[in-house]
Amino acid sequence: AQTVTQSQPEMSVQEAETVTLSCTYDTSENNYYLFWYKQPPSRQMILVIRQEAYKQQNATENRFSVNFQKAAKSFSLKISDSQLGDTAMYFCAFIPNNDMRFGAGTRLTVKP
Amino acid sequence: ETGVTQTPRHLVMGMTNKKSLKCEQHLGHNAMYWYKQSAKKPLELMFVYSLEERVENNSVPSRFSPECPNSSHLFLHLHTLQPEDSALYLCASSQDYGLGELFFGEGSRLTVL
Numbered sequence: 001a002q003t004v005t006q007s008q009p010e011m012s013v014q015e016a017e018t019v020t021l022s023c024t025y026d027t028s029e030n031n032y033y034l035f036w037y038k039q040p041p042s043r044q045m046i047l048v049i050r051q052e053a054y055k056q057q058n059a060t061e062n063r064f065s066v067n068f069q070k071a072a073k074s075f076s077l078k079i080s081d082s083q084l085g086d087t088a089m090y091f092c093a094f095i096p097n098n099d100m101r102f103g104a105g106t107r108l109t110v111k112p
Numbered sequence: 113e114t115g116v117t118q119t120p121r122h123l124v125m126g127m128t129n130k131k132s133l134k135c136e137q138h139l140g141h142n143a144m145y146w147y148k149q150s151a152k153k154p155l156e157l158m159f160v161y162s163l164e165e166r167v168e169n170n171s172v173p174s175r176f177s178p179e180c181p182n183s184s185h186l187f188l189h190l191h192t193l194q195p196e197d198s199a200l201y202l203c204a205s206s207q208d209y210g211l212g213e214l215f216f217g218e219g220s221r222l223t224v225l
Contacts, residue, residue, distance in 0.1 A: 004154065009152070033211075033212070035213060037216075042218065043200065043218050043219050044216055044217065044218045044219070045202065045204075045214075045216040046216070047213045047214075047215075050213060091155070095210060095211075097210070098209060098210030099157055099160070099168065099210070100157070100214055101154070102154045102155040103154055104152055104153055104154050105152075105154075
């Protein structure tokens with residue numbers, strides 16, 4: 001089964017601190033894409049960061065970075081210098097064979 | 113400003129009503145998707161259209177009927193829904209099917225009474 005598991009339904013972090021969101025997935029495919037999406041209270045999902053499985057180097061986008069462990073099928077998201085605007089639902093997703101599969105999400109609250 | 117627009121944003125309907133959700137993308141993409149988002153559950157892929165042809169139908173009840181008249185528009189026709197169909201319905205598009213990121217609309221919040 002091509003599944004995504006986010007084991008942390010809710011998390012909180014103090015403003016300016018660092019937080020890591022966990023994600024594991026299951027697939028027998030060797031090549032695939034991985035994503036983290038953010039869904040703020042306004043509801044529109046927006047892409048935070050993406051990673052191609054064939055790339056060993058971890059992707060980085062400003063304050064957002066990933067720790068991709070292919071053998072462990074793990075794809076965690078690290079948010080540095082957290083800001084109030086980072087408060088949102090975060091969804092881990094991947095495309096193993098055409099269809100994008102999502103986890104159940106982690107609700108992150110950044111506290112002032 | 114979003115490249116994917118969904119209307120209506122909110123819809124309340126009775127179980128005997130017939131209504132439609134509309135999605136329009138202004139990105140020149142070739143693939144469009146309908147997802148169902150329920151609380152504390154992963155997004156559920158309902159339908160996929162690539163170049164206006166349906167390529168996925170993940171065992172969705174027939175009370176949901178998609179329509180893709182052209183590559184920019186996607187509809188979800190609703191009839192005789194059940195209360196458990198209440199959810200946020202998200203439309204998305206991608207440049208091509210199965211490749212790269214999805215671009216989402218803001219969703220249509222559906223409540224079935």
